[in-house]
Amino acid sequence: MNVFLSKSAEEKLLKLTEYLLENWGVKAKKDFIDKLTEKINQIVLQPQSCVQSSAFKNLYKCVVTKQTTFYYRIASNPKSIEIITIFDTRQSPDKLSKEL
Numbered sequence: 001m002n003v004f005l006s007k008s009a010e011e012k013l014l015k016l017t018e019y020l021l022e023n024w025g026v027k028a029k030k031d032f033i034d035k036l037t038e039k040i041n042q043i044v045l046q047p048q049s050c051v052q053s054s055a056f057k058n059l060y061k062c063v064v065t066k067q068t069t070f071y072y073r074i075a076s077n078p079k080s081i082e083i084i085t086i087f088d089t090r091q092s093p094d095k096l097s098k099e100l
Contacts, residue, residue, distance in 0.1 A: 001044050002080040009070065012086040016068070032065065039064050043081055047074045059084065 005013065013036075020029040039062050042049055053059040053071065063069050067090055072083045 001047065002078070003040055003044060003083065004080065005083045006085065009083045009086050016086065016088075032068070035064050036068075036070075039070075040083075043072065047081060 017029050017033065020032055043060075043062060048060070050060045050062040050072075053061050056071070058073050059071050060073070061069055061071055067088060068086060069089055070083050070086045072081050074081055
């Protein structure tokens with residue numbers, strides 16, 4: 001199954017990894033990327049293994065860390081997974097509604 005990031009998710013991931021590098025160092029950035037990769041591998045093998053969003057139809061919520069969650073949808077034709085957004089859980093949930 002193919003996984004790809006929306007433009008918004010790409011931009012947020014870039015900002016997040018830059019922030020981690022600048023404020024917490026190379027190890028923190030690497031640890032985050034490792035956790036993200038692990039979660040992406042999980043949804044490739046079991047696309048419905050994460051919690052389905054109750055607020056947004058056809059979206060799944062995957063917790064990467066306490067502070068970071070990504071939302072994705074499964075496309076049936078062709079079989080692929082699109083990561084819609086990467087969300088900092090310390091933000092207001094109202095911001096998430098605008099992103100999705």
